[in-house]
Amino acid sequence: MKIGYMYKMHAYPPKGGNHVHAMELVQGFLKAGHQVRVLDDPTMPGVTSFSGSSTGDLQAFVDDIDVLYIRIDARYLGQWPEVGRCMEMAGSRPVVWEINSPANETLAFSWLGGRQLNVPESWLKGLKRWFHASRKMPGIKKEESLRRNLAKRVDSAICVSTALKGYAVETLGIADTTVLPNGGPLISEEEIAERRQKRVSDHFTVFYSGSAIYPWQGLDFLSAAIRLAEDRAPDIRFLLAVNQYSDSLPSGKNVEVVQGLNREQILDAICSADACVALHPEYFWSPYRFHGSPMKLFEYMACGTAVVTSDRGQMAELIEHGSNGLLCSDSPDDILAQLMTLRDDPELRRRLGFAGWQMIQKGRSWSDNVNTTLDVFTRQLEAKE
Structure with missing residues (x-):
């Protein structure tokens, strides 16, 4: 299987949880005997990386895959137009979203940034937080509208929590969802x-x-x-x-x-x-x-x-x-x-x-996550036959 994985970062060596997630899945796919194509990540060992700087690059990426797998997190798809373009180019290929967050996660900086537990804030500070959050709301609304529109083309979603399954089904309208929390390394x-x-x-x-x-x-x-x-x-x-x-x-x-x-x-x-x-x-x-x-x-x-x-x-x-x-x-x-x-x-x-x-x-390792993810890909590929 040729897996096209879009995650929009240089993930190796990993510097944070999102990097670890991408790295563990990619290396797991490779270990299982599959091929992985990525966009704009020359750091990842074992993959073929396409530049993604032109329509021709995106078309070459999509033409060389069997399934398109896309990481969805707090970063706006509105600022990542390659996602919509690759989904459109994918034709009948299965499109699977890996859902890590709704767009409103960006409000964490507004409401939690700089807070200290049990330290009262002034009404002025509270007003500033409200104003900061309010300014973000139109962008969040626009982003969720874009996600709902793109989600019409999504065949399946892999959600890292039960809360995000609710988001995928109720907000994005993706009926076929799998809850798959993050994993841990197998250490003896x-x-x-x-x-x-x-x-x-x-x-x-x-x-x-x-x-x-x-x-x-x-x-x-x-x-x-x-x-x-x-x-x-x-x-x-x-x-x-x-x-x-x-x-x-x-x-x-x-x-x-x-x-x-x-x-x-x-x-x-x-x-x-x-x-x-x-x-x-x-x-x-x-x-x-x-x-x-x-x-x-x-x-x-x-x-x-x-x-x-x-x-x-x-x-x-x-x-x-x-x-x-x-x-x-x-x-x-x-x-x-x-x-x-x-x-x-x-x-x-x-x-x-x-x-x-x-x-x-016994079931919560990255190896288990890789196997479950591959099962979703295989099921969607078989459904397309």
């Missing part, structure tokens, strides 16, 4: 043990991986819990791995911030930690409230490390409190309490870490 117990040998501290260590500038990463929740820990649990060490520094990053004797770790270093740090956190705020402006599939959660579990995560959305669907992880509210007291529970109960954190690892091993 032996490899985890080897990576844990690189641990550098005897202190109970809590690890966070993510951005210091994107407001949906929940860093303000963790920062508030870290401040509480200075008095209540000064023996807990917090290790924060970020792509860039920011004024919002917490500081103190119990905090270490590292920047720009590569993928292998991130996996080493996860394996060496005692607990990992994946905290995500509610999108109160959205009818879906929370639609994401936090990749860090799957990577934490793949490394056999106990997780503490927000009790909402996909996290609450996958994590059973006390069975394969711990759920928490947005309260700093609750977040710290869950971490202290893990600190004080080594057997619990071992059991939770192992249960999370088993979840990845």
Whole structure:
């Protein structure tokens, strides 16, 4: 099978979750014996990359594929005209959308950017947020209209959460949908043990991986819990791995911030930690409230490390409190309490870490995602025959 995958980024080496997603799928397709064609990504190993700079390039790309697979996220298709053109050129070839977000995710910067948990904002700041969000609404409306129009040509959608399945069906009108959360790497117990040998501290260590500038990463929740820990649990060490520094990053004797770790270093740090956190705020402006599939959660579990995560959305669907992880509210007291529970109960954190690892091993790995995605492609190709 020749798969045409459009994702509009240079994804290798991966620098974020969206890069990892594209890389894992592409490499999985190749490993399964298929060929992959991409647009404008000369960085991806093993693929044939077309420039996409002209109509002829796009036509050559489409002519060389059997199925067209397109990543849909918060970036506007209105600013990516190649999608509509390739879909039109595709003819009878199956078109599958990989839906990662509705257009209204862009409002996260308006409503969450620069916020600090439990720090009241002035009415003027609130007015500025409202004005910033209001200015984006016409663009969001226009973008969703474009998506609905293009979706008429979509044969199937792969949605990373149940919330996004609702978006695909109810808003975009795509009836054939599959829910497929992000995955985690398959890491053996032996490899985890080897990576844990690189641990550098005897202190109970809590690890966070993510951005210091994107407001949906929940860093303000963790920062508030870290401040509480200075008095209540000064023996807990917090290790924060970020792509860039920011004024919002917490500081103190119990905090270490590292920047720009590569993928292998991130996996080493996860394996060496005692607990990992994946905290995500509610999108109160959205009818879906929370639609994401936090990749860090799957990577934490793949490394056999106990997780503490927000009790909402996909996290609450996958994590059973006390069975394969711990759920928490947005309260700093609750977040710290869950971490202290893990600190004080080594057997619990071992059991939770192992249960999370088993979840990845038994159906939540990138290999499983690749197989499910290929099944969708095959089914659509057979339907076209």
